[in-house]
Amino acid sequence: GSVLPFSCTNGALLFALLRDSSSLISRVGQSVKLSCSQMETSHRQMFWYKQPVEKDSKLELVVLALKDVNVQIEKDFSDGRFKSSGIQTEGLSLSIEPASLNDSGIYYCAESETQ
Numbered sequence: 872g873s874v875l876p877f878s879c880t881n882g883a884l885l886f887a888l889l890r891d892s893s894s895l896i897s898r899v900g901q902s903v904k905l906s907c908s909q910m911e912t913s914h915r916q917m918f919w920y921k922q923p924v925e926k927d928s929k930l931e932l933v934v935l936a937l938k939d940v941n942v943q944i945e946k947d948f949s950d951g952r953f954k955s956s957g958i959q960t961e962g963l964s965l966s967i968e969p970a971s972l973n974d975s976g977i978y979y980c981a982e983s984e985t986q
Contacts, residue, residue, distance in 0.1 A: 897970045898970075899969070899970060899971060899972055900969045900970065901968075901969065901970055902966060902967065902968035902969065902970065903966065903967040903968070903970045903974070904964060904965070904966045904967075905919070905964065905965045905966075905967075905978055905980075906961065906962060906963075906964045906965075907919070907962045907963050907964070907965075907980030908961065908962040909958065909962045909963070909982060910982065911982065913984065914938075914982040914983055914984055915937060915938040915939075915958075915984060916935070916936065916937055916938070916982060916983045916984070917934075917936045917938075917958050917962070917963040917980065917981070917982045918932060918933075918934060918935055918936070918963075918980070918981045918982070918983075919932075919933040919934040919955070919963065919965045919978060919979070919980055920932055920933060920978065920979040920980075920981065921933050921948075921974075921976045921977070921978050921979075922976050922977040922978075922979065923975070923976045924975045924976050928976075930979065931945075931947065931948075932945050933945055933948050933953060933965065933978070934948075934953070934955045934963070934965055936955060936957045936958045936963055937958075938957075938958045939958075941957065942955050942956070942957035942958075952967055952968060952969065952970075952971070952974075953965065953966070953967055954966045954967075954968070962980075963980065963982075965978065
């Protein structure tokens with residue numbers, strides 16, 4: 872089957888930070904779980920973004936989570952395969968099940984104070 876590349880950095884998928892990185896490979900139809908540790912507990916918002924593998928592709932917001940309130944899966948990813956339990960003590964996770972070829976890309980985790 873096809874192999875999906877997911878780049879990950881220290882549990883979180885971050886692009887410009889200098890950290891030891893590893894890759895997560897999944898086959899089409901299998902489940903993928905990405906986790907991101909929260910760096911600042913005072914931050915109440917966490918996000919997952921996806922950068923597709925196509926050249927010059929833009930970041931796409933996948934998940935927006937507000938601590939103690941809710942988690943929102945964005946419309947383009949709301950086909951039921953993308954799930955997140957929201958912000959927990961260990962951070963924010965993102966599950967994709969089953970994975971498809973279109974899910975390939977670099978996934979970034981971000982956090983911020985409430986706007």
